[in-house]
Structures are given as structure tokens and as C-alpha cells.
Amino acid sequence: MPDRAAVFAMPAATLRTAVAGVTGYAGAELARLLLGHPRLRQTPPVFLTRTSAELDGTTMSLTGLHPQLSGLPNADASRVSLFAGKPDFAQLELQGIEVLFTATPHEQAREWVPEALGHGIRVIDLSAAWRLRHEENRAIYKLTDADTALASALQGEAVYGSPELHGAAIAHARLVANPGCYATSIILALAPLLRANLVDLNVGIVADAKSGVSGAGKTPSANTHFMYAADNLSAYAVFGHRHTGELLEQLHLTAGQMQFTPHLLPIPRGILSTIYVRLNEPSSQIDLQNCFYDFYAAAPMVRVRPSPMLPQIQHVVRTGFCDIGFQLGPDAKRLVIVSCLDNLLKGASSQAVQNMNLMAGWHEAEGLV
Amino acid sequence: MPDRAAVFAMPAATLRTAVAGVTGYAGAELARLLLGHPRLRQTPPVFLTRTSAELDGTTMSLTGLHPQLSGLPNADASRVSLFAGKPDFAQLELQGIEVLFTATPHEQAREWVPEALGHGIRVIDLSAAWRLRHEENRAIYKLTDADTALASALQGEAVYGSPELHGAAIAHARLVANPGCYATSIILALAPLLRANLVDLNVGIVADAKSGVSGAGKTPSANTHFMYAADNLSAYAVFGHRHTGELLEQLHLTAGQMQFTPHLLPIPRGILSTIYVRLNEPSSQIDLQNCFYDFYAAAPMVRVRPSPMLPQIQHVVRTGFCDIGFQLGPDAKRLVIVSCLDNLLKGASSQAVQNMNLMAGWHEAEGLV
Amino acid sequence: MPDRAAVFAMPAATLRTAVAGVTGYAGAELARLLLGHPRLRQTPPVFLTRTSAELDGTTMSLTGLHPQLSGLPNADASRVSLFAGKPDFAQLELQGIEVLFTATPHEQAREWVPEALGHGIRVIDLSAAWRLRHEENRAIYKLTDADTALASALQGEAVYGSPELHGAAIAHARLVANPGCYATSIILALAPLLRANLVDLNVGIVADAKSGVSGAGKTPSANTHFMYAADNLSAYAVFGHRHTGELLEQLHLTAGQMQFTPHLLPIPRGILSTIYVRLNEPSSQIDLQNCFYDFYAAAPMVRVRPSPMLPQIQHVVRTGFCDIGFQLGPDAKRLVIVSCLDNLLKGASSQAVQNMNLMAGWHEAEGLV
């Protein structure tokens, strides 16, 4: 029997990709990145999006949906195929699609992914459908109906799509669960310290995170109304945000060890997380810096800033980078870490492209810098 | 027969007011102004708002609806009565309501006002229902169903609620049609010049107006989504904005003489209109200034700025003022006028309070400065 | 000998006030509040501001400086007296000034206040000059040159101008040190819990605070440039913000017990502080709520929100309120408190007016609601 994973990981001259779900903000950014990706100029992605029954089987122009993409390579010629129900995976297999991005509600992704894999199509899922190993963490997403035996079996195979943490596994994965935006920002800030056992977990970690409005999605609602979000700041989902499970699983923490509070920032894009930890032992700025530098030495999309320089949202917006900086307190034990990224890019679409690059055997940052 | 108007115009120690429609932005501002009005502290307004059938007859707290009002005089004790269908005008009459503010969709205002007047209640309508004398200008509001013979008869009695233009008539009016926000900004900028016959109407007038997002109302929609409005500017309703009729009627212009283009500004509140005219004859800065100064000599809520100082939105936001300034071109004939106001205040609620003050015989600016 | 304090505290029909330093944002808001104060309409404040030597002794119009104030009662008639050096306190005494607001750099306030008091003028100082009892906390302000023996003696007499904490002392004070904006927001959120000994101080308190740009003052700088502040968020002064001393002194904490990190929000005004504490013993929502309600039962300018409702900046901007809310964690010990205020009002000018009201024996909220 051939080694399926080895085949998957072979560098390809190009790659046939499809995007299911292209109407939202992350979908639009994904389309922009894939259309501009140097390896995909000859094979632009296939776009699909779900629609009502009466439009099933029709198409619309990609640039009619997202006029800002007009003029980019292949953009004006791209059509979006509309389907009611679910994508026609057999057809996608016939078209030779190798990697499918799902930028859809998690219920749909949970249901569709097993079928896509069954047709030999690798999947990068941008929803939360496959991120969580433990059923109690998945509960908040109400995925139980889709939790067939097959889904449960596949869950074990899903790789959490953080290239900096799981790059090797991603390269060979059939199913990559692209991380949440807040989760990426906090995990990347803490992983180096936690892996080195530097953090006093008895005191607990506070992650005070702030996100731009695009994180709330495109559907108009009271809280995404300009009049609500502008000139405002508000905390929400205190003690109950859905990304908490990702934080705990990826950082190997218990619920009592991590306090995560998200806030809605009056800006379109960007997340800044301010993270408070106490160290087990007094440390020094240089040692901490080396801890971060070493951990991210081979990570082209993480920029560790030399203390006391701190990241700010402006430096990362419209880029695929996650910036990390820190300051150590005068007692050499209290530590503030600041982490920034663009929630639609490193927090969603560019991280998905990073994962695609790894899966295709290309340089991780290709098409992103 | 007693002189009804004379009775209406008698200065009152206080006034019994009601507000129908208090959920929107203008309704909230109106509530704030009335609760804080020095003459109404002993008789806070009665609040009503339309609701679904199952909530008919119940009440809710005003500060539950608008938490920002909590702590203001009488605010926390105020209840909002919910009704399906239409207000109980007989009950309002029994409560001694003298002035009713309607801050509702124009269809409702068109239907309700005749009944309110029938109960001896004067009305200040913040919708467009009664602003337009000519049926062809009203057409855009699709009010025909409500255009009963009674409504047509009452239309002639309605006074356009611009205190600076029609103050005397407002004082005695039973029905005041509170002006539109864009309309107020442009009419106040042009009225002094047009009344003095200074403007070359063959060339035509250009009014390029820009409004904050609150002008689009509270219902979430694609265009009021933060992600659409923020960091953006867009023109809309070119050649077809609904306030055009008010401009033409109040300024006595024909459609071809006025070009009005609204834009959506990425700010919560405020309108700035930049207005371009050519004068019939060369003029001077001092003569034009005097034209404005004289016209607004007795208008406490209009601030004429000395040229070349120009108004800016920041100076008027959260105030009841309309600011007007201008610059004359080197040819002494081309003229740029800039006019600013807060669309929720001078463009809606504070202008309504100004009208109430006039109707009650109080100082026009009471409760507004 | 007459009881000076008793005289000070006698309710006055009016009050003669002066404001030294009226060019900044807090000065403008103070001018607006005082001009609109119902008790001061007959005796508008005297305005002074420091200037260069060549303008010494001249005056300028208040509304030339702040055009947004034009049209308010007494505003257009108000002149600002310009002085080089220091105010002429003898002249102020002759004018019968009873209360002087100093909205100036702290170095000036430290130097001037003793002289003002010497002329029998009570002072409300909006700078940090007199807020800190302990010299090591004052060090960050570099006030040593002005630290004469007289100043040191007066320091003990200065009352920290938090009406909710020190109302009785403020009423009789000669010198009120108006609190810092961040400090007000955090102190009011924590004082009820700390006074009740509910907080586990071994774990420490995290106060993650976010402020609008007006907090950075009016002088143009790289960090107040629109291009820096807009669409951005950044942490600053980590482990070293100047308000830390106020927090520690007022809350009776040691440096290691309080972690305070300020951030620059892309909005003009408003502070939101998210505060993380662990309780000594498990508690309940209702007990915590009562703790806050009881503490602020007589405080008209603090609005405690019922959990799980949380304050947001929009509810307090352009008001004199501080809003406080909280959520208790599932372990009944971890607690998140959110506190909001307008940094120019409750964080500066309206709190100063609140203090003036107390000093004059008026209702604390007069002129503020």
C-alpha cells in the first residue's frame, strides 16, 4: 500500500485548490491571497459558496461579490459556483482538487469534511469544527448532531493548524484545523514560556485580548453596527468565550489556570493580547528574549520584538505576521507579554495559506511576504 | 369661539409632553433633552413605543432601553409604554398631554397625526410625513395609502419646523413637521443668500453633503455595519435623495437648480455640507457676512463664523447649533459655503425641542445651551 | 477665632471661581461645565492662562480659543487673561475669587498653590502636583525643586479629590488634589472590595486599562498623530505609569500587589479598565453586587450595573458618570470588574466640578446631570 502521507507531502509545481465559502471577510482575504500566490497563478482556485435553493447551480462573478479584488490576477475571470445543500465533492475530485479550504459555519464544516477526505481531498478548515480534541470543549459549538462515529474517528487525525507548533504534522496532514484568531495570538505568546516550564501556574495567567470588528463576522447585528462599535470599547463573553478550549488544549492548561477576556475594539482589523504571568523563578530580559528567539528561530511569520519594544496593531494589520514582545517587572518575576496579529490573516486566511504551503512542500511564507 | 392658536401660544409654567417612538437614536436624544429640560423637570415626558402584539400593554424601563441615560433626572423612574397598532390618543388626552413628539417611521406618523390633533394634542413630527407640500415631492415616501382627505387638508396646516425660517408660524402651529437633517444643513446655509436674490440660478447650486452613520438609523444593515462604514467614504442616492423635495420647496428652487449629493462619513454623528454657488454680481466678504449676520441676528442656535473661518463637524457634535461659514473666490462671484450640524440634534431632536420651546412661548434655546 | 472650615462649607448662593489653564482639553471641558452650571450663571468664572512674555497682560476671547463653546451662556463675553510667569493672586483675592481651578502642568501647580492658599483662595488642582502623600511616589513627577518646606506642610492638608471616597474631607478642604483619570477608574472599581477585605492580595491584582487619545494631552507628538493612534492599539508605560502611586496610596496596596498596564485606544475620549482579582473566599453574584451597591448608595455619579451587564465606553462618554460592573467566575473566586468613565470629565473636569459642589455645600451632581 502506498504511503499516502508521503505522496501528500511531495513538493508540487502547483496545486489545485478550492475554497468553499467565499462571501465572508476571511473568504475574501483567502481569495486575495490565493489569487496572488506565485505558485497558483497558473491554477487559480475554484470558488464555491452556499446559497438558497433557487440559485443552486448558478454562478456569480467573484469581483461582483468583492469589488475590491477586481484587477488582481485571474480575479475578474473567476466565477463562484453557488450550491444549496453541500458541495459536489465527486465533481471536485474529478476537477483534480487537491486541497479544499472550508470557510463556512462550523456545523457545515463538521459535516462536509469526512466526505471531502473520502474523495481524496485534503482539507484546511477555517472554522472551529475540528480544532478541539476533547468533547467537553467542543460542546460550546453544539456539533453533536454531526458527531458521527466517522467524525469522531477523524477528530483524532485532525492537526491543529499552528505552523509554529505543529509544522511537521501539518505537512503530512489530511485535515488541518485552522486556529481561531484570539487563540493564535495567545498561544504563540505563551507557548515558548510554558514549554520551558517558566510560568507559575498557581497564580494563573490573565489574557486580556482586544479584537477589531471583523472578528464578529459579516452578518449585520446590533453589535457590529457602526454606532455600537465606533468610539466604544466593551468586554464580552467573560469566562465563556469559545476560543477558551483551544487555549487550554494547546497550552496544556486547566480552566482555572487561564483567565481570557475578549474586548471589541473600534477598528476594522487586528488583535492585541496583553498577557500577565508570574514566573516560577526570577529571570532576566536576555534569558526571556532568548527563550522566544530560540522558539521562533525558524518561524518566518512570527516577529519577536526586542524588549522593551512592544508590538502594536498597526504593525501587523494587512500582514501575515504575529508580533510578540514583553516587559519584565522590577521583581524579575512579573511579566507582561504583548502579542499582535491581523485576525483575518494570521488569525485566519494567511495562516491557512501557511498551512497550504507546508502541505505542498513549499516555503512556509510563500505568497505571504 | 376661542382663539385656539392664542391659547396654544400662551407661555406655560410647564408642559405635558409625550414621545411616541423612543427606541431609535433620535428618540434617545429627544428623551435626554426633554428629561434635562429645566421647564420639564416637574413633568417628565410620557414615553410610548410600538411593539409586537404579545408585548402590547406592557412597559419597560427607559434606562433598560438606553443605559446611557441612567442617573439623569427622572430617567430611572421613567417607563416606556409598549403598544401594538397605534397610541391610545384618548388616553393621552386624558393624561393632559399637550405636545406629542412622533419619532416613528413616516407611514405611522402620517396615519396618527390627524387623530392626535383630533384629541387636541399638538404634534411635532420628526419623520418626513408632513414636511412636503407638493404631492410629487411626497411620492418618494409612498404615503398615498395614508393620504386621506383629512390628511390632505391637514397638510396645508403643517408648518415646516425650521425655527429660523418659520418661527412665528411654529409658535402657533398645531402640527410642526420637523425638518430633515441634510435639509436643515443646506437650507440654513442658502436661505439668506436666496432670499436676498444673490445667487445665479442659471449656473445652479451644488450641495455636496457628508453625514455620520447615525443618519442611516439603528436597524443593522450591510451599509451600517462597522466594516462597511469605517475607514470608508461613499456617495449614495445621487440625483435621488429623499430630502431633495424639502430643499426645493423651502428654497423655492426647481430640480435643475440644485444638485445635492449625500455621502456616508465614517463617524457616528455630524453633517458637513459644502455648497457651491455663483453670485449674480460680484460681492465682498463683508457684504456677504452681513447678509448672514442680519438673517440670523435673532437665531440663538445658528452660529455664523467670520470668513475665512469655516465650520467643522467637531464644533457642533453633541450641540444644538448649526454653524455656517463661507469663502468668496478671487473673482468675487464664486462662493463656497460650509454648514455643519449634529444630525441627531439640530438635524432632529434639538430642533424638535426648539420648536417645542416656541410653541410653549419659552425662549427658543431653553434646555439646549 | 472663626472656624475657617465651617465658613468654607457654608452653602453659598453662588461662588466666585477662576480657572488657571484653559487651553487644554480638560480646561475646555471645565469651562463648558462651569459656564453651564446653574449656580454660576450670574457669576461666570474668571479665565486665566499662561503665555509668552510678549503677550503678558493681554486677553483673548474664550470662544476664539474654543469655538465649540460659542453660543453657550456667558461664553462669548468671556475673556481669557494671559500672564507670563504666574497668576496675580492678590488680584484674584481682590476680585473675590473663592475657588481656583488649576489645569496646568504639575510643576506650576506645585509652585502656585501655596501662594493661592495664602490669599485665602481654595484650590482644586487638576494636575498631579498634590495627589501623592509619599515622596517616593511623587518622585516620578520631578517636583523636588518646588518642594519647599511650605509645600511639604501643605501636602498633608491636601485631600485626594475622590468624592466617593473622601466627600466629607473635600467639603472642608482648602486644597483638593483632583485624581488622575486612570486612577479614578481603577480606584472606584476596587475600593468597595478592598475595604471589605474580599481580595486575595497574594495573587495580586491585574488592571488592564485602555484610554482614548485625549488622555495624552493637546501638544502634538508622534504618538498623538492621527496616523499613529488611528486603527491601532498599543500598550505603554508598562510597570511604570505615573498614576501607579495614586492607586497604591488610595487602595493601600504595595507595588507588588497591583499590576497596571495602560493602552492607547483609537478613540477621542473614554477609559475602560478591566480588572482581575481573586477573592479570599468564594462569594456570590448577589453578595458582590450588594457590596458595590452599598458602597455607592449615596454616590450620584457612580452607576453600578447589575451583573452580568458590563459597562462600555459609549455609555459614559460626555457624561460625568463612572460605570462599574463585574462578572464572577464559575469557581466563585475569580472576578472580573469593568469600569468606565470619560477621562476628560469624571477623570478630570466633572470630578473637579463635583468637588467644587461639595466645597460649596451644593448637591454633588449639580451642573453635571
Place this chain on the structure above:
Amino acid sequence: MPDRAAVFAMPAATLRTAVAGVTGYAGAELARLLLGHPRLRQTPPVFLTRTSAELDGTTMSLTGLHPQLSGLPNADASRVSLFAGKPDFAQLELQGIEVLFTATPHEQAREWVPEALGHGIRVIDLSAAWRLRHEENRAIYKLTDADTALASALQGEAVYGSPELHGAAIAHARLVANPGCYATSIILALAPLLRANLVDLNVGIVADAKSGVSGAGKTPSANTHFMYAADNLSAYAVFGHRHTGELLEQLHLTAGQMQFTPHLLPIPRGILSTIYVRLNEPSSQIDLQNCFYDFYAAAPMVRVRPSPMLPQIQHVVRTGFCDIGFQLGPDAKRLVIVSCLDNLLKGASSQAVQNMNLMAGWHEAEGLV
């Protein structure tokens, strides 16, 4: 003698470029575009910037100056050479620099360009130094001191760097005067109509333009302070903006035929111009559309939108496109044209790269889409 221009225009595998003036917003964007340009990855640009005497001859890191560029190809290795006085053009010639971008104040560009050309270096000047053919239009820039005979001679040779209007001349030019941001937006909207003689110039053209704050430059000032620009809109330089000369020269208009009013928008980047014209003869939507389509048929960086779709700033920000749309009035003669671009890109740096592409014989849009 060899044909210098022909040599210049020969397609090159790569190009040696230098950028003088890299500290401002346009400089940073230019650096980003050039570092990412596919043809320049092997030959990253040389960066120079003016400094004080004591730093003359030193270097600093590009990403220290602009941290947002870190991680881009060649960025972290790039040094910026600091010079007092003027660049060492002989040295640049020795380094083989073929094209120099000057992103400096216009006084410096006026002085330096002749010398650069003398060293055989072609120049793309982003300042206004060389844009204006007529001395009376240049007067506003106060360039007289630098107006040597040599400069006057070179002025005739300068090509206005609008690729859509002067592409052929740009390809062979030694000196390209990169257009102003407002000017680009208005010229591209009007050129098709004016060249076709469709516009009634007796009535005159109104161009009401609105720009984000980056257009005002990086130096902190009262008007670029966040507190001035945010939540505000203001008109400025009415009848006197410096770009007026470019408009008149490029569109062959007299001063009386064009009314241009700029406004400061509360957003970082982007210009929207609303332009009002009256046509000589009644026209149709389809004819006007064809007029624009034909004119820009070969222009990859102009996107003509089908009427009634109108451009908006959001569609062009962070792109090199200029979007143009229009609506024709019911009289078939009044016409509103809307034009949008990113002032730092199509209004500055990406237009400069477009010009570089033409000068190098590459595809005009290379590195820009």
C-alpha cells in the same frame, strides 16, 4: 552618438534603484513596494535619508525606522544611509544606480534633481518640484531660489508622471514628476470627458475632494493631532490648494473653470473626489461609459465601474488602483463623477513604481497587483 532614451527604455532583467527620503509615509510605502517587487528581489533598493550634521555618514536599519516592514524580503538587511546636506550622487553613480526616487520636500528635490541627472541617474520625483510647467503655478511652492537656468531648462524635459496620460513619454523620460494625490484623483476622472470635449466649461467644474490624514504628512501638528482629525470633517485651502496648478495644466483649464475644495477625512488613507460637471449636449449612460472604458482600455491600474455603481474608498485602500464611476442626471446633462484612490499608493508611491515599470520597459502593473 547613441540614443540615450532608447537605452533607457530597453527592458532590463533588473534595475538598480535608490530612494532618497524614506522616513515619511510615502517613503515607507515605496520601500515596501520596491522590496516586494519581483524584478528587484536580487537588487534591493539603496535607501538614503537626510539627517542632522552629527549623524552624517552613519546608517540605521530600515526596519528600525519602519518596524512594520520587518520580515519582508531583504528588509531586515537594509540599511538607510544618513546624510546631511545632499546625497552623494557621484557615489550613487559608482554604485550603478539607474533610477532614483526622491521622496523629499520639494525644495530639496528641485535642487538635487539636476545633479542626479548630471550623473546619468534617471529620477522619479514624488514631490511637487517638477510638476508644473508654468512659473505662476509653481509660485505657491516658493521654488525661486532653486530656479537656476539649468532647472528652468530641465523643467521642459520633465514628464508629468501620469502613466494613463503620458505613458509613452514616461518610458523614455529622464525626469518624471510624480503627480499629487488629489490631482491624480481628479485628473483621471475628468481627462476622458475633457479630451472628448463633452464638458460645458462655461458652467464650470466643481471637484469636492476628501482625503485621509496621511495626506498631511508625518510631522505632528495641530491638524494631524488625533483629537482634531478624529470624528471630524473640515474643508481647508478653499480657493487655494497647491494641487490646483496641476489640475489646470493637465486638464487645460483656466482657474475660473475649476472649483477644487479639499477636506480632511477622519481616516488614515484614501481620497474620494466627487466631481460635478454639466455636459455640452445630452448624453447617455452607455455613451459615457464607453468614453471611460475606451480611454482606460489599456490602463491596468484604473478600474472604471459600470454606472450606477460608484467607487468607495474601502475598495482602493492599500491598492494601486484608481476607481472611477459616475451617474448621469435625469436631464442627461448633469453628471456626477466619483473617483477614489489611496493617496499613499496611486496618489504617490505605487504610481511612482508604475512609472519605474514603464521606464524599465516592464509591464506597468508589475509588483502592484
